[in-house]
Amino acid sequence: MTSKLDQLREMTVVVADTGDIDAINLYQPIDATTNPSLILKAAELERYRPLLEQSVNRARQSHSDWLPECMDTLAVGIGREILQVIPGRVSTEIDARLSFDTEATIARGMNLVEKYQNAGIASDRILLKIAATWEGIRAAEQLEKAGIQCNLTLIFSFEQAAAAADAGAFLISPFVGRILDWHKRHSGKTDYLPEEDPGVLSVKSIYNFYKQYGYDTIVMGASFRNTDQIEALAGCDRLTISPQLLEALNNDGGHLVRQLHPDNAGEAINYDQTNEASFRYQLNNNAMATEKLAEGIRNFIADQDKLEIRLMGETAR
Structure with a gap:
């Protein structure tokens, strides 16, 4: 019997949720x-030290406001390394501090695409995470209208997913585990069977x-x-999985049953396209989604701050 990981690959595109080249x-x-x-985490790996030093030196020489430039240069450098060993795409996140600024997000995204192109990477091999x-x-x-494909991340609600599809997003990332975490914390229930797991049910x-509605x-x-x-x-179309769970699936020789199929999408789901007011109202009414979206952005920003401190430390060497 083949491993569950190999069986999963027959029905789902498997994505590695890591920047560790060895795991990839x-x-x-x-x-x-x-x-x-x-x-x-990747910046802590010894294999990335030359890239980290090069990113700092290049940014300091070319920009007075060098930290954002250095962050993007490092992210693109790691993305380029990853693309040398995978056949598909890498998702690179736009600065989470811009999550409530449409124009700044677009500008930063265009800058990342340009950096990838200057590194010899075509735009069809990257996704911008927003x-x-x-x-x-x-x-x-x-x-998307400009031909740059996006991964809308920190999806915790149906409203977010519906709005993302209406906007023509290439891909969305619903966060299964974080939804479960919230429900465990607020329900007092410590164990959920897979068929009742609120994160699984959301996806x-x-x-x-x-x-059902033919969204791409x-x-x-x-x-x-x-x-x-x-x-x-x-x-499911794709699943992004940590190295630890990839290893567990690879070591499991049991039978894997397909659960989702485009030809068996269940009973019709009715939903009206939302405008900004209704989107914000519905998201506000979903305490879990509101809290986890805000928390996710804050956590990404906290790690960006830690990375910036690490980069500033490189200049003192």
Whole structure:
């Protein structure tokens, strides 16, 4: 019997949720995702030290406001390294501090694309990761129209997913584990079966809605806490999985049953397209989504701040 990881690859595009080249080489995913937290971890690896030093030196020589330039240069450098060992795309996150500024997000995204192009990487091998605030969704809409494809991340609600699809986003990342974390904390219930896991159910609902209405936007489940969640979403368009859970799936020789299929999208889901006012109202009424979206942005910013301190430390060497 082949491993569950190999079986999963037959029905879902497997994406590595890491910036660690060794882990990517080991599990050979199609795509890879990064974010400020993963870039921070990657920057601690010895193999990236020359790239880190080069990014600092180049940014300081060419820009007075060198820290944002250095952050983007480092992110692109790590993304370029990853693209040498995967056949697909890498997702690179736009500065989370711009999550509520549409025009600034677009400008920073264009800058990242230009840096990739200058490094010999075509735009069809990257996805720009943007937090799925109203402003982030609007930025993704304009970038998509310019031919730059986006990954709208920190998806915690159906409203975010529906708005992202209406905006023509290439891909969304619903956060399964973080949804479960919130419900455990607020319900007092410590264990959920996969079929009742609120994070799993959220992704299933979004997936079925997209398939029912013919949206091209890709659903990529993210933020998994265990392999049960992954197995419960077998057949989803894509799943981005940490090295630890990739290893667990690779070591499991059991049978994996497909759970999601575009030809079996369940009962019709009715939903009206939203404007800004209704989007904000519905998101506000969803305490879990409101809290986790805000927390996710804050956590990414905190890791960006830590990375900036690390980069400033490099200048003192």
